[in-house]
Amino acid sequence: MTLLRAENITKRYPGVTALDNVTIEVEPGHIHCIVGENGAGKSTLVKILTGLERPDRGNLYIEDEDRTGQMSKAIAYVPQELNLFDNMTVAENIFLPFDNTGSGSLLFDRRRCEREAAPIMEKLKMESSPSDLASEISVAERQLLQIARALVGSEFRVLILDEPTASLTKMEIERLFAVLEDLKSQGRSAIFITHRLDEVMRLHDIVTVLRNGEVVGNSSGEDIDEDWIVRMMTGKGIDLNFLYRPRKPLGDRLLEVEGLAGDGFSDISFTLREGEILGFAGLVGAGRSEIMQTIFGYRKHTAGSARFLGEEWTFGNTGKAIERGLIYLSEERKSHGIFPNLSIRQNVAAGLLKTISTMGVVSDRRQREATSRIISDYKVKTASDKTAIRNLSGGNQQKVLIGRSLLANPRVLFMDEPTRGIDVNAKEEIYTLMQRIAEENRMGIVLISSELEELLRCCNRVITIYEGRMNSEIPEDQLDMETILGAIIGSGGSRPATDAAA
Numbered sequence: 001m002t003l004l005r006a007e008n009i010t011k012r013y014p015g016v017t018a019l020d021n022v023t024i025e026v027e028p029g030h031i032h033c034i035v036g037e038n039g040a041g042k043s044t045l046v047k048i049l050t051g052l053e054r055p056d057r058g059n060l061y062i063e064d065e066d067r068t069g070q071m072s073k074a075i076a077y078v079p080q081e082l083n084l085f086d087n088m089t090v091a092e093n094i095f096l097p098f099d100n101t102g103s104g105s106l107l108f109d110r111r112r113c114e115r116e117a118a119p120i121m122e123k124l125k126m127e128s129s130p131s132d133l134a135s136e137i138s139v140a141e142r143q144l145l146q147i148a149r150a151l152v153g154s155e156f157r158v159l160i161l162d163e164p165t166a167s168l169t170k171m172e173i174e175r176l177f178a179v180l181e182d183l184k185s186q187g188r189s190a191i192f193i194t195h196r197l198d199e200v201m202r203l204h205d206i207v208t209v210l211r212n213g214e215v216v217g218n219s220s221g222e223d224i225d226e227d228w229i230v231r232m233m234t235g236k237g238i239d240l241n242f243l244y245r246p247r248k249p250l251g252d253r254l255l256e257v258e259g260l261a262g263d264g265f266s267d268i269s270f271t272l273r274e275g276e277i278l279g280f281a282g283l284v285g286a287g288r289s290e291i292m293q294t295i296f297g298y299r300k301h302t303a304g305s306a307r308f309l310g311e312e313w314t315f316g317n318t319g320k321a322i323e324r325g326l327i328y329l330s331e332e333r334k335s336h337g338i339f340p341n342l343s344i345r346q347n348v349a350a351g352l353l354k355t356i357s358t359m360g361v362v363s364d365r366r367q368r369e370a371t372s373r374i375i376s377d378y379k380v381k382t383a384s385d386k387t388a389i390r391n392l393s394g395g396n397q398q399k400v401l402i403g404r405s406l407l408a409n410p411r412v413l414f415m416d417e418p419t420r421g422i423d424v425n426a427k428e429e430i431y432t433l434m435q436r437i438a439e440e441n442r443m444g445i446v447l448i449s450s451e452l453e454e455l456l457r458c459c460n461r462v463i464t465i466y467e468g469r470m471n472s473e474i475p476e477d478q479l480d481m482e483t484i485l486g487a488i489i490g491s492g493g494s495r496p497a498t499d500a501a502a
């Protein structure tokens with residue numbers, strides 16, 4: 001019996017047909033991957049499969065029963081955005097009966113709750129303790145917690161995961177994959193949404209490709225490869241090995257950091273030059289974001305100094321950092337810098353206020369022009385600039401934020417996981433843009449990324465961070481996968497990190 005069948009689903013929002021006559025079927029013991037560009041309709045489809053939204057047309061059958069627009073315990077769901085109760089413990093977060101997890105009874109007994117959480121956490125090899133507060137655990141642990149929460153409902157037959165690996169390291173991803181294999185062997189199924197093509201190749205029993213709300217490809221065949229997926233998604237071929245490293249000679253020193261220390265890292269020294277893309281590699285939690293956030297002013301600096309454009313740098317003042325030409329583009333869209341309920345234009349205006357307006361006022365015309373330039377330059381998929389930014393697909397939100405941060409013409413841009421949740425085509429657009437602003441505007445870019453391919457393709461140099469310290473610096477001619485991987489797990493470190501470009 002087919003576990004889940006969505007038949008001829010159509011869903012429209014004002015100005016957008018998010019899904020157009022989509023049919024998919026999920027068989028028992030299958031991993032069903034769904035891929036598509038940003039805005040293709042994947043999350044909308046998930047909302048319909050989980051019963052969170054009702055389609056305008058079409059039906060949802062779960063084990064042959066019509067469940068259109070209703071939630072079902074047969075469906076467990078891990079949403080794309082983290083969605084936890086920060087002031088509750090890990091165990092409480094696992095067991096509270098959230099609507100969309102299929103989790104059952106209320107358990108108010110804290111000790112019992114913690115006891116019962118332990119085996120689920122063990123399955124995912126979580127490092128936190130059941131009694132830790134959700135607000136105190138790392139981003140990766142929070143992601144695993146979200147998955148643990150979905151796994152707790154024993155009745156589910158289909159587990160839906162919407163980009164579950166975005167904040168996970170390779171090791172954590174392996175654990176998740178083992179859990180999925182386990183589910184398969186029990187005859188349960190998973191719907192897996194990802195932008196990472198290697199994950200699709202590794203996991204899929206069947207792949208469905210969405211483009212502009214329509215199913216354009218559906219195959220379980222052996223013929224599937226990354227090229228096929230890219231072609232189906234984008235309607236064209238893309239060379240996934242193309243290099244975007246800036247080619248022009250590097251210029252003056254923009255940023256010089258000496259002996260920097262802060263929360264979770266120490267002894268960090270590096271130099272960033274005009275026209276350079278400098279990569280920072282490391283495991284999630286190695287301290288890369290903390291270093292850049294400390295320079296930018298979000299976090300407390302405890303030792304060391306920095307020079308920016310040859311002048312002494314003052315730590316601890318983000319407003320001043322932006323004014324002087326340093327911008328940090330955060331990996332956590334939601335908590336830094338996005339106003340979900342405001343329109344795209346208002347979000348752009350908020351950025352303009354912080355950056356180029358001296359009087360605290362930005363004219364309507366300027367807001368409109370800046371927003372429409374971002375929408376056209378970055379191909380943001382939206383019906384209008386008045387759309388609330390939360391209604392854009394995740395990738396399109398990110399494009400607006402990147403566009404907004406560049407409006408101020410910064411000299412140095414810290415990009416923290418800038419392509420997380422971004423589709424394969426938009427990624428190439430972002431890499432092209434990074435290369436262009438480095439070469440033509442002579443900007444210096446620090447790129448923090450967990451995707452090694454991204455670092456290899458874009459960076460002139462890569463510094464690796466291991467447990468809060470620099471353990472190697474890899475110049476362009478030695479950049480390869482094994483060298484970076486070795487260094488980030490702590491087995492590299494052959495070269496001390498210095499200013500290789502000097």
Ligand SMILES: Nc1ncnc2c1ncn2[C@@H]1O[C@H](COP(=O)(O)OP(=O)(O)OP(=O)(O)O)[C@@H](O)[C@H]1O
Binds near residue numbers: 038043382421
């Ligand atoms: N509540 C809403 N109101 C208006 N438009 C919406 C709403 N939800 C989704 N959309 C639009 O529907 C389209 C499909 O969005 P969806 O989030 O399903 O895409 P996606 O494939 O999941 O993208 P991503 O990979 O970026 O997460 C997009 O154009 C989006 O802007």
